Amino acid sequence: MLRLLATIRKEWLLLLRDRTGLTLLFAMPVVLITVMAMIEDAPFRDYQELRFDILTVDNDHGRLGKYIREGLEHSEQFRVIDTVNGHPVTEQQARNMINEGEYKICIIIPKGATGAIVSNANKIVNDISKRMGMPGVLPVSSRKDSLNVTVYFDPASKKAFKSAIHQALDNFLTQVETDLLLERIKQQLRKKDVPENDSMVIQLKAVGLKEQLTGPSQEIDVISNSVQHNVPAWSIFAMFFIVIPIAGNMIREREDGSLLRMKLIPGSYLAILTGKMLFFVAVCVVQFYLMMQVGIYLLPLLGLPKLVLGQSLLAAFIVAVGIGLASTAYGILVGTVFKTPNQALNFGAISIVILSAIGGIWIPLEIMPAHMQFIGHLSPLSWGLDAINDIYLRNAGLGHIWGHMGKLVLFAITLLCIAAVIEKRRLS
Amino acid sequence: MTSILVQDLHKTYKGALEPSLKGLNFSFPKGAIVGLLGPNGAGKTTTISILCGLVKADAGQVQIFDLPQNAMNRETIKRLIGVVPQQIALFPHLTAIENLEYFGNLYGLKGKPLRSRIDEYLQIFGLEKNGHKEVSHFSGGMKRRTNIIAAILHQPQLLVLDEPTAGVDVQSRSMILQFLRDYNRQGVSIVYTSHLLDEAQTICQEVTIIDEGKAVVQGDTTELIARHPECRNLEDVFLHYTGHALRD
Numbered sequence: 001m002l003r004l005l006a007t008i009r010k011e012w013l014l015l016l017r018d019r020t021g022l023t024l025l026f027a028m029p030v031v032l033i034t035v036m037a038m039i040e041d042a043p044f045r046d047y048q049e050l051r052f053d054i055l056t057v058d059n060d061h062g063r064l065g066k067y068i069r070e071g072l073e074h075s076e077q078f079r080v081i082d083t084v085n086g087h088p089v090t091e092q093q094a095r096n097m098i099n100e101g102e103y104k105i106c107i108i109i110p111k112g113a114t115g116a117i118v119s120n121a122n123k124i125v126n127d128i129s130k131r132m133g134m135p136g137v138l139p140v141s142s143r144k145d146s147l148n149v150t151v152y153f154d155p156a157s158k159k160a161f162k163s164a165i166h167q168a169l170d171n172f173l174t175q176v177e178t179d180l181l182l183e184r185i186k187q188q189l190r191k192k193d194v195p196e197n198d199s200m201v202i203q204l205k206a207v208g209l210k211e212q213l214t215g216p217s218q219e220i221d222v223i224s225n226s227v228q229h230n231v232p233a234w235s236i237f238a239m240f241f242i243v244i245p246i247a248g249n250m251i252r253e254r255e256d257g258s259l260l261r262m263k264l265i266p267g268s269y270l271a272i273l274t275g276k277m278l279f280f281v282a283v284c285v286v287q288f289y290l291m292m293q294v295g296i297y298l299l300p301l302l303g304l305p306k307l308v309l310g311q312s313l314l315a316a317f318i319v320a321v322g323i324g325l326a327s328t329a330y331g332i333l334v335g336t337v338f339k340t341p342n343q344a345l346n347f348g349a350i351s352i353v354i355l356s357a358i359g360g361i362w363i364p365l366e367i368m369p370a371h372m373q374f375i376g377h378l379s380p381l382s383w384g385l386d387a388i389n390d391i392y393l394r395n396a397g398l399g400h401i402w403g404h405m406g407k408l409v410l411f412a413i414t415l416l417c418i419a420a421v422i423e424k425r426r427l428s
Numbered sequence: 429m430t431s432i433l434v435q436d437l438h439k440t441y442k443g444a445l446e447p448s449l450k451g452l453n454f455s456f457p458k459g460a461i462v463g464l465l466g467p468n469g470a471g472k473t474t475t476i477s478i479l480c481g482l483v484k485a486d487a488g489q490v491q492i493f494d495l496p497q498n499a500m501n502r503e504t505i506k507r508l509i510g511v512v513p514q515q516i517a518l519f520p521h522l523t524a525i526e527n528l529e530y531f532g533n534l535y536g537l538k539g540k541p542l543r544s545r546i547d548e549y550l551q552i553f554g555l556e557k558n559g560h561k562e563v564s565h566f567s568g569g570m571k572r573r574t575n576i577i578a579a580i581l582h583q584p585q586l587l588v589l590d591e592p593t594a595g596v597d598v599q600s601r602s603m604i605l606q607f608l609r610d611y612n613r614q615g616v617s618i619v620y621t622s623h624l625l626d627e628a629q630t631i632c633q634e635v636t637i638i639d640e641g642k643a644v645v646q647g648d649t650t651e652l653i654a655r656h657p658e659c660r661n662l663e664d665v666f667l668h669y670t671g672h673a674l675r676d
Contacts, residue, residue, distance in 0.1 A: 014521055264509070
């Protein structure tokens, strides 16, 4: 125990004296997480959370134009712009502004659009009335050509964005058409056997849509946003960067002979190594909680959402220890395999960047191609991130994280065994 | 009784073209200062590593104070030996006291007994005013002296020094050599390896010269020089047995 405690104290003193190392371990990840959460905020936001300026040219001046304008404004997703410099926007002006990238969307409502919808509704009601033995007396336009609401998009707009807009407009059109049709039906029915004071209500929605959560607890409702992804993800990335100080520490001890001296002293070297590992695992856990504080307190000050931690704080602590163990073991292996700090630094840094990229740290694994998802699930960073996401997003508890923890611990044990074999071979 | 007995020691490292030790034999009496000398690549470091239990021999036998060096005795032997490596095997960003406390703790020493032993040695080695300075700020001589203290904190019976005076000034060198004589008078056996043969001649009562993995000569330092009338000093004897060819 004395060897273990003495080693922890020694590593603590060495870390305290290394101001640059301290900055790299704690300040840099704070900056990294803040920057990443901010720059990835927009791509992570749902379209529903964003407000787009939408140019509207209403040549109809009827109910359809009013419906579309009101509907767009009501959705809080769009800001309807129908005047520029105090004058109504013309179709040509709107097209130019879209081409120049000034606006992303423009809607042109053609002249006579409402009339066409009313005429169509009248025609349907007349047809139904005739079949029911009633006279079809509602006026119908003789116009044959169909009218279209035209939408112009910024050529740089993404497919998903265009599709969302199409769907929204289609809904407004359907809504107007349905409302007018129902209005005409009611109007026609009132002319027949219905008392004047009868307030007939036609409710179209018989079956609705309701969203439910499937997680173990029904109380959490966290949207996976930039903060919710980036804070845990880049925290794990920063924790794995402990590889560099550990590998450097081990190589320096080997080079300056202090490792030799430690091995000349009776007693197991394992106790010394355990002390070193415990210290660096503790550093990783401190890093993890510091990053979580950034997500909870700092990022909301910058206009980003607050990090939500889920309900099992113990499970999160255990996962943080597991990630610390895996990253520390990786550092010990790198420090054992490589002969110079430069080699270890280059390999350590590049390998972590690769493991993080395939492990879903940069972008979530779910949006990667299937084969990349398969490779990504082999990265220890993805095991850590999956475990944290299970706790934070799905409200998982201790019972749900053992699979990920098992992989992290097994990974650590395997790397330590490989390091032991390499060290033994080096001596012989 | 011998402090070290080495019999027919063989060692070839994996992947090496030549064996490092090819049937090495020598013995050192208990309580003496003896020199283990040889040119570069002679096998000194391998021999010391086997003596300390860091490296396993392929064949042969090693005894330290009559205890065979094997898995059973390895920990006991480690406690009997103190090794001063040629490198400054200290943590440069810890102070001298923090270094010595750490290595003392690894030997199982702690608290006041350890602290008073550290203070005593710092005084003997003239470092009492610098105990709280980081080792990285020490001069070469101060580092060497601290390096020696780290090896004797647990009061070993056998002290092995690999070039303990390399790169130090005359004053530090004189101080270290005087300490070794005094330490030896307390009954501690000392094995000294160095390329500074005038120093070895001054301090070592006996020497063993090894070359190409074998002992080429062993004996009392004065007698060895006297045995070769053409040799004026230990360096001449060394060259007589190991030749003038460069060893790279």
